[in-house]
Amino acid sequence: MYQKVKGTNDFYGESASKYRFIQNTITDVIKNYGYEEIITPIFENTELFVRGVGDETDIVSKEMYTFLDKGNRSITLRPEGTASVVRSFLENKMYANNQLVKLFYFGPMFRYERPQTGRFRQFTQFGVEVFGEASPLLDADVIISAYQIFKALGINNLKLKINTIGDFASRKNYVEILKDYFRKDIDKLCSDCNRRLEKNPLRILDCKVDAESPIIKNAPKITDYLTNEAKDYFKEVLEALEYNNIKYEVDETLVRGLDYYTDTVFEFIIDSNDKLNGLAICGGGKYSDMVKSFGGPDIPGIGYAFGIERVISIMEQNNLFPNLQKSADVVLISLDKNSKLYSLNLARTLRENGLYVDLDYKATNMKPQFKLSDRLNAKFIIIIGEDELKSKTVTIKNTTIKEQVTIEDTKILEYLKENL
Structure with missing residues (x-):
């Protein structure tokens, strides 16, 4: 793997x-x-x-x-x-x-x-x-x-x-001071410091290997040469x-x-x-x-x-992140094959209007679909079955206030926008 x-x-x-x-x-x-x-x-x-x-x-x-x-x-x-x-x-x-x-x-x-x-x-x-x-x-x-x-x-x-x-004027003077200072003890510092002595002695001050060496700690300070x-x-x-x-x-x-x-x-x-x-x-x-x-x-x-x-x-x-888990606005529960097709089309319409909508693409029994709703912490559940398709209505459950209504399918978006 x-x-x-x-x-x-x-x-x-x-x-x-x-x-x-x-x-x-x-x-x-x-x-x-x-x-x-x-x-x-x-x-x-x-x-x-x-x-x-x-x-x-x-x-x-x-x-x-x-x-x-x-x-x-x-x-x-x-x-x-x-x-x-x-x-x-x-x-x-x-x-x-x-x-x-x-x-x-x-x-x-x-x-x-x-x-x-x-x-x-x-x-x-x-x-x-x-x-x-x-x-x-x-x-x-x-x-x-x-x-x-x-x-x-x-x-x-x-x-x-x-x-x-x-x-630049400060650094030019300071670099020469550092060279003179480090030159006499350079053999006591790491190989990188030895290499940097002539090219860029300022980098010796930033050495990670010999950071605690008194040679580096006691080096001349730039403030004295500004x-x-x-x-x-x-x-x-x-x-x-x-x-x-x-x-x-x-x-x-x-x-x-x-x-x-x-x-x-x-x-x-x-x-x-x-x-x-x-x-x-x-x-x-x-x-x-x-x-x-x-x-x-x-x-x-x-x-x-x-x-x-x-x-x-x-x-x-430090536990500084807010809760980043986004709750679904709507989970669609469909009870047969035709309802699945309807749900897919409805999901598309609601998504085009800015809602977070999800659905189970395979299951037609309610249990796994309600589990999906719980996992996504859905604010609303819309249930669609054979009866709903015939009557052109849907059942909408508000999971926050635990209320359920049946409305015409043409009013779904209006209802959700008013209640979300």
């Missing part, structure tokens, strides 16, 4: 309802912030992610699903959403009107990593990207939109961790968050795992007394030169993303 590939999920029944509930809730909130949906291909040219994500990141160096197609082109299943959105932004010249462009996406991503709780090889990611201007107020509004999404989902036990990794402009920018972001009553914690060790970030970086983590405490649920930040590095104009961007499977898990553990 075939089984799903390791690290993937099937969504069906209640799990599919939960998935769509989250998607619909997110979409409703983010559209109120003026975002429009963008749908990009699931696979892209490999070079797009190497350039966009960074060849020293774990995603590019270890986790991408990459293959040669029949034209001998290197193709990669997208491991994240930002690079594809930037590519589309440029290819479709969305920048032509010099207006702020606000986009959101929702779709599958692929990373070859060890499957564990909340992590999968195919996972769904929601994200936003905004292009067009650098503004502390915009940074704050983007962060607030994520906060409002989680609030709409009922996830209130969150902590916003935020930092600045500086503008330009005045970078300090003022970050101060205004924090002031905007405070004005909107968004609590935050400045975390000087937060650098984010992707190479394209500048200035504001942030994460939302779970703040609780259980095993979920400290779990990162969302991350993002500003990127000033990514569009330019793709061959486009010098346009800044900012965005964030989070995984839907992790959100599902958090909501399940």
